[in-house]
Amino acid sequence: xxxxxxxxxxxxxxxxxxxxxxxxxxxxxxxxxxxxxxxxxxxxxxxxxxxxxxxxxxxxxxxxxxxxxxxxxxxxxxxxxxxxxxxxxxxxxxxxxxxxxxxxxxxxxxxxxxxxx
Amino acid sequence: xxxxxxxxxxxxxxxxxxxxxxxxxxxxxxxxxxxxxxxxxxxxxxxxxxxxxxxxxxxxxxxxxxxxxxxxxxxxxxxxxxxxxxxxxxxxxxxxxxxxxxxxxxxxxx
Numbered sequence: 001x002x003x004x005x006x007x008x009x010x011x012x013x014x015x016x017x018x019x020x021x022x023x024x025x026x027x028x029x030x031x032x033x034x035x036x037x038x039x040x041x042x043x044x045x046x047x048x049x050x051x052x053x054x055x056x057x058x059x060x061x062x063x064x065x066x067x068x069x070x071x072x073x074x075x076x077x078x079x080x081x082x083x084x085x086x087x088x089x090x091x092x093x094x095x096x097x098x099x100x101x102x103x104x105x106x107x108x109x110x111x112x113x114x115x116x117x
Numbered sequence: 118x119x120x121x122x123x124x125x126x127x128x129x130x131x132x133x134x135x136x137x138x139x140x141x142x143x144x145x146x147x148x149x150x151x152x153x154x155x156x157x158x159x160x161x162x163x164x165x166x167x168x169x170x171x172x173x174x175x176x177x178x179x180x181x182x183x184x185x186x187x188x189x190x191x192x193x194x195x196x197x198x199x200x201x202x203x204x205x206x207x208x209x210x211x212x213x214x215x216x217x218x219x220x221x222x223x224x225x226x227x
Contacts, residue, residue, distance in 0.1 A: 004159075031213070040126060042205060042217040043160070050213060058214070090159050096213070103148045103167065104209045108159030 003027045004109035006091050012115045019078040021112050023091030031096060032074040033106065034058075034066060037088040046089075049074055081116040088113055119144040121208050123218030130196055131226055138191040138204055138221045146208035149182055149189045150215070154203040196225045 004025045013019055023032065030051045035043040035058075045058030047066040055066060063085060067075045078085055092106040122141045130136055140149070148167045152160035164173050166182035166189060173180045177200075179192040193200055203222050207215040 033214075035217075040219055042123070042219040043207075044217075045214055048214060056213075092159070103150070103165050104213065104215055105150060105162050105165055106160075106207075106215060108161070110157070110159050 004091060004093055004107055006089075006109040006112050008112060009110065010113045012117065013081055014117050015082055017081050019081050019114065021076045021089055021091075021114070023074045023076070023109055025072050025091075025093045025107075025109075027093050027095070027107060028071075029093035029095040029107070030071065031094045031104075032068065033092040033094070034064075034074065034076045035090045035092065036060065036085075037090060037111075043090065046076065078114075078116075081114075083116045086114060086116045119208070119210055119216045121206055121216050121218040123206055123221055125221060126219060127222045127224075129224040129226065132197055133195050134225075136193050136196055136223070138206075138223075139188070140190065140206035140208075140218050141188045142208060142216075143187065144208070144210070144216075145186050146216075147186075147211045148209045149186070150207045150209070151180055151189070151191055152205040152207060154205060154220075156202075160203075160205055193223075196223075198225045198227050201225050 033048045034046040049068045065077045089112045091109040094106045150165045151163045154160040169184045169186045171182045177194045205220045206218040
């Protein structure tokens with residue numbers, strides 16, 4: 001079974017609709033991240049969470065919101081989808097203890113391809 | 118704003134050729150990671166380099182971290198079609214976030 005799962009894998013929706021993308025992990029990691037990927041732009045950070053009570057905005061948070069329901073679950077919402085939010089969305093986790101040999105190595109889900117018409 | 122400039126953006130080569138991908142920044146990173154992504158999948162971590170000047174090898178892939186910890190390179194020897202994919206570098210700024218380069222799309226033709 002995959003350690004980081006995302007649902008749905010593909011979604012087509014219309015402008016103005018509310019969309020929720022879900023991420024679940026079985027790795028036991030505290031840190032979770034949401035990225036979007038567009039061709040030629042790499043991965044850009046939308047939101048991140050260091051634990052259940054901690055939510056932080058990334059570089060492109062406008063138009064998005066998140067909810068950390070449990071250590072294992074982190075959801076991304078588009079309150080009113082618009083066409084330029086068409087992209088690949090990835091969830092990732094990491095386990096940074098802060099001790100020696102602790103690096104922010106991230107484990108990614110398979111992605112959600114979102115199309116907004 | 119910290120940026121990582123990755124080059125080239127696209128690379129199409131024949132099987133057996135060598136190639137190098139570069140990742141450059143004006144910022145210092147505590148560590149730098151390289152990921153590989155195949156179509157329909159998420160990025161997968163290949164390696165983390167931590168010390169300035171560090172060189173790590175993974176079969177035919179050689180990763181180097183610059184002495185000043187601002188740049189890195191990935192060299193592939195005798196590329197094979199199975200190396201085809203998107204290669205991403207990512208710097209750790211110790212703020213809990215990774216800064217990603219734009220990616221290098223590699224195509225290795227038989």
